[in-house]
Structures are given as C-alpha cells and as structure tokens.
Amino acid sequence: MNKIKPEQLLELEQPFIKVPNEQLKKTLRNQTKYLEKEISNINDKIEDCVKKAKADRITSSQAMAIIDELLVRLRKLGRKLDDIKKEEQLYTTRTKIRLEHLKNTSQVAPTDKEAFNRWSKLRLDRVLVDYMLRKGFNDTARKMAEDSEISEMVDVELFAQSARIEEALKQHSCSECIQWCSDNRNSLKKLKSTLEFNLRLQEYIELVRLGKKTEAIQYVQKYLSSWSESHLRQLEQAMALLAFPKDTLCEPYKSLYDSRRWKKLIDQFKADNFALCCLTSQPLLSITLQAGLSALKTPQCQQHEDKNLNCPVCDTSTLGALAENLPLSHHVNSSIVCRLSGKKIDENNPPMLLPNGRVYSLQALEEMASKNNGYITCPRTGDTFELVETRKLYIS
Structure with a gap:
C-alpha cells in the first residue's frame, strides 16, 4: 500500500522551504542596507543645504537645484522600494505555496491511489527540474516547470544567476563572482569562505601572466594586503611569482599559473552558493535514487544465481551501476521472491x-x-x- 511518511519526507525537503526563506532574508538585508545608505545621503544633503541657507551661502536658484536633485533621488528610491516589495512578495508567495504543498502531502490517504499518483508526478517533475538546473539545462528546466505548473516550487532564477557567474569564470572573468561575494560578504564570513581571496589572487596572477607587474603590485596593495594575517604564506608565494615566467616548471609557481585553477574557483563558488542557499551538494534526483536503491539492495543483488528479474539493483546495465558502491539495506523480515516470475x-x-x-x-x-x-x-x-x-x- 502506498503511503507518504511526512517526517521522512521532510528530511529530503528541507531545501524546498529554506531556499525561498533564505532569499527573502537576503532581500530584506539588502533592502535595509540600501535604505539606510540612501536616507543618510538625503539627510546629509538637506542638512548641508539648511546650514548654507542659515549662513546665507546659497542662492535661491542653487537651493531649487538641490531640491530638484533630492526629488529625483526620492522618486528613484520609491521605484526601488516598489521593486523590493515585488521581490518580497515573490518569495513570500513562493514560501506559502511550498508550505501548503507539504501540508497537503501529509493529508494524502494511503488508500487514495489517485491523490498519491498526483503527488508522485508533481514530486518527480520537481526533482527532474532541479537536476536539469544543476546541469545547466536552464531553458529546458524553465519550460518543463511552466508546462507542469510548478514554477513556484522550483528555483529557476537562483540557478540562472549561478549559471551566469559560472560562465563568466569559464571565460576567465572574476568580476561577476567578486560582486556576488560583495553582496553576500557577511554570510560568506560566517561560512569562513576563502572564495573572495582566491578570486582576488587569481586576478593578480592574470596580471602577472600578462607581464603587468607594476599593476599587479598595485592590485596586491589595494585588494590583497588586508588578507595578510590569514593568508600570509599564499601572499608570499604570490609576490615571489613576479620573479618567475608563466612557463616555469618550479613549484608552487607552476601551479599558480595553472589554468585548472579556474575550475577550482567554479567548484568553490558552487559549493559556497549551495551552502548559502541551503541547497544540497548533490541533485535531489541523485539523493532520492541512492536512498531508494540502497533500500532495495541485498547481499543477493547482482549475483548471477540469485538476481531477481524485477530488481533494479540487479540490472547492471541501468540502475545497478549506480547502486554498486551503495550500502546494503537492513531488513528485519525477509521476503522470498520467485526468480522465474519475480513475484x-x-x-x-x-x-x-x-x-x-x-x-x-x-x-x-x-x-x-x-x-x-x-x-x-x-x-x-x-x-x-x-x-x-x-x-x-x-x-x-
């Protein structure tokens, strides 16, 4: 009999709720920071204008120009607040829809086969969209989400932003990823991430590779000197890199010039991004498959004499290959299956x-x-x- 166990399902579904919640928190943080900065600048401008007016150091035309400038900034602030409000509503609505979905899941009766099948189909669509997003098939994932009417249950925008940053790193550009680090600096600090340092170090290495040594030294003074306490050894090696050509065979300078460092930066960005958004490091499809295959796997699986016709673990040409290194399931009660009929x-x-x-x-x-x-x-x-x-x- 098909039965959904909510307490077990929630173990797999934590990112389902956490992702929009974390994005909402990030939006609120950015909103607060933006408002404080803009309002402070506007107040400073007003106070400066008032002081000049009291001291008769400003003409009426100059005052009107300042007022016009303030009105433009206030209108811009209003438009920004409208955009922020829409973004907040998006994540709030998305969270409500997901919570309602999980609530309905707990109410699916074991005897209601039709309801269980609907739930299974929706979950399968979600898992497939998540997998395609992680593998870079963003357009296909978006189309499937729209056709399956689950756009609010998947995080297309999050992975689209991630894909843009990854593509920039593949093109050997750190700018987009550095901006992302700046937007998430406090959260990355809590994770003790070294991503921003590694990005800055890579930009320095590229300047040295191009022979721009003076610019490279200035770059270290401006962007890397603040990391001297925590990354002194790496900075010493980086400065010594100035004395070695890009085709050197001497370590560790050969490794610093190695283009494979870009792949490591992409991997580190993905890991930090997933951690910040409370996403699992593996696709949900892989986790679900591994859990299911492990639950089915027994010592008799894949044995020529004992394999079962209907067992996916025994089929080495498909899912059996995925189950090869998975642990065996623990069964208190055994079931005997006919290897002729599979029943x-x-x-x-x-x-x-x-x-x-x-x-x-x-x-x-x-x-x-x-x-x-x-x-x-x-x-x-x-x-x-x-x-x-x-x-x-x-x-x-």
Whole structure:
C-alpha cells in the first residue's frame, strides 16, 4: 500500500522551504542596507543645504537645484522600494505555496491511489527540474516547470544567476563572482569562505601572466594586503611569482599559473552558493535514487544465481551501476521472491521444490506447465520435469 511518511519526507525537503526563506532574508538585508545608505545621503544633503541657507551661502536658484536633485533621488528610491516589495512578495508567495504543498502531502490517504499518483508526478517533475538546473539545462528546466505548473516550487532564477557567474569564470572573468561575494560578504564570513581571496589572487596572477607587474603590485596593495594575517604564506608565494615566467616548471609557481585553477574557483563558488542557499551538494534526483536503491539492495543483488528479474539493483546495465558502491539495506523480515516470475512467494503462492533442488513459485510453474503439456523446464539447469514431480515446501 502506498503511503507518504511526512517526517521522512521532510528530511529530503528541507531545501524546498529554506531556499525561498533564505532569499527573502537576503532581500530584506539588502533592502535595509540600501535604505539606510540612501536616507543618510538625503539627510546629509538637506542638512548641508539648511546650514548654507542659515549662513546665507546659497542662492535661491542653487537651493531649487538641490531640491530638484533630492526629488529625483526620492522618486528613484520609491521605484526601488516598489521593486523590493515585488521581490518580497515573490518569495513570500513562493514560501506559502511550498508550505501548503507539504501540508497537503501529509493529508494524502494511503488508500487514495489517485491523490498519491498526483503527488508522485508533481514530486518527480520537481526533482527532474532541479537536476536539469544543476546541469545547466536552464531553458529546458524553465519550460518543463511552466508546462507542469510548478514554477513556484522550483528555483529557476537562483540557478540562472549561478549559471551566469559560472560562465563568466569559464571565460576567465572574476568580476561577476567578486560582486556576488560583495553582496553576500557577511554570510560568506560566517561560512569562513576563502572564495573572495582566491578570486582576488587569481586576478593578480592574470596580471602577472600578462607581464603587468607594476599593476599587479598595485592590485596586491589595494585588494590583497588586508588578507595578510590569514593568508600570509599564499601572499608570499604570490609576490615571489613576479620573479618567475608563466612557463616555469618550479613549484608552487607552476601551479599558480595553472589554468585548472579556474575550475577550482567554479567548484568553490558552487559549493559556497549551495551552502548559502541551503541547497544540497548533490541533485535531489541523485539523493532520492541512492536512498531508494540502497533500500532495495541485498547481499543477493547482482549475483548471477540469485538476481531477481524485477530488481533494479540487479540490472547492471541501468540502475545497478549506480547502486554498486551503495550500502546494503537492513531488513528485519525477509521476503522470498520467485526468480522465474519475480513475484513474492507466500502462502498463496507457495515454494515448490524441483527434483534437481531448485525452488520456484507454484504459480510460475503452473503457468509454464500449462504451455508445455504438463512439463516444466528449469531455467538455470535446463532439466525437464513433470509438474507432479515437484514437492511443496514449508518455510518456518
């Protein structure tokens, strides 16, 4: 009987709720920072104007120009607040829809097959969209989300932003990722991330690679000197890099020039981004598949003599390859399955012993005998017997 266990499902679904919640918190932080800065600048401008007016150091036309400038800034601030409000509503609505979905999930009755199938289909669509987003198939993922009407249950915008930054890093540009680090500096600090330092270091290395040594030294003084306490050894190596050509074979300078550092930066950005957004490091599809395959995996799986026809773990050409390194499941009670039909052996389908010592289910042998004039052929040994020669076994 199909049954959803909410407490187990929530173990897998934590990012489902946390992602829009974290994005909402980030929006609120940025909003507060922006408002404080703009209002402070406007107040300073007004106070300066008032002081000049009291001291008769400003003409009426100059005052009107300042007022016009303030009105422009206030209108711009109003438009910005409207955009922020829309963004807040987006994440608030998204959170409500996801919470309602999880609430409805807990109310799906085990006997309601139709409701369970609807839930399964929706979850499968979500898992597939998540997988495609992580693999870079953003357009396909967006189209599938729209067609399945689950746009509020997936995070297309988040992965689209991530894809733009990753693409920039592939093109050997750090600017976009550095801006992302600036926007998330406090959160990255809590994670003890070294991403921003590594990005700055890479920009310095590229200046040295191009032979712009004076600019490289100025870059270190401006952007890297503040990291001297925590990354002194790396900075010493970076400064020594000035004395080595880009084709050097001397370590660690050869590794600093290595273009594979860009791949490491992409991997570090993805890891930090997932951590900030409370996303799992692996796609939900992989996690779900691994959990399911591990639950099915037994010591008999993939054994030539014992493999089951309907067992996905036993099929080494498909899912069996994924299950190869997964742990075995823990079963308190065993189930015996007929390797001829793939059906469960129980009191309604008892085990039957052939003269050669092989055991199959009664239903499978009866079906075979009905097609072969009362004779059965053992699929493993090729021996042929009459059905009446079999003996019923009793399992204690």
